[in-house]
Amino acid sequence: MTLAGAAEAACRDDRVDLRGDGGQSRFTVEIADTPDTRARGLMFREELATSAGMLFIFEPPREVAFWMRNTPLPLDLIFLDTRGAVIRVTENAVPFSDDRLPSGGEVRAVLEINAGLADRFGIAEGDQMRHPAFADGAPLWPC
Numbered sequence: 001m002t003l004a005g006a007a008e009a010a011c012r013d014d015r016v017d018l019r020g021d022g023g024q025s026r027f028t029v030e031i032a033d034t035p036d037t038r039a040r041g042l043m044f045r046e047e048l049a050t051s052a053g054m055l056f057i058f059e060p061p062r063e064v065a066f067w068m069r070n071t072p073l074p075l076d077l078i079f080l081d082t083r084g085a086v087i088r089v090t091e092n093a094v095p096f097s098d099d100r101l102p103s104g105g106e107v108r109a110v111l112e113i114n115a116g117l118a119d120r121f122g123i124a125e126g127d128q129m130r131h132p133a134f135a136d137g138a139p140l141w142p143c
Helices: 003-010 035-042
Strands: 014-020 023-032 052-064 073-082 086-093 107-114 126-129
Touching: 003 052, 023 107
Parallel strands: 023 052
Antiparallel strands: 014 023, 014 126, 052 107, 073 086, 073 107
């Protein structure tokens, strides 16, 4: 495989890779990058595969706050800056809650995964994500 082919295989719109002191993990993701898809998110979903998630992409980057209204699944939320660095991990968000879950700073993306997986995979602040969404922000882990 050529170097270009290896990079292409490593980065796809429907997949994210995370790395840090806790190791590496990979999730297949649905993309929420429009006002409508971001507003709906994972609402009304009753199942999410262990290796799946939803990646919310914000252009331009901004501070955000999430809530769990109409979301029956407990989730972990991973907030990422413009370079793909994890700036906050909110674990075990309570289903159906209207409590605001703030990003804690400007973000390019937020990854929602099943509750407990951030702890299980050792995902923490300072970890890095690889995904094409970070290509124009001097990514820490380029595609």
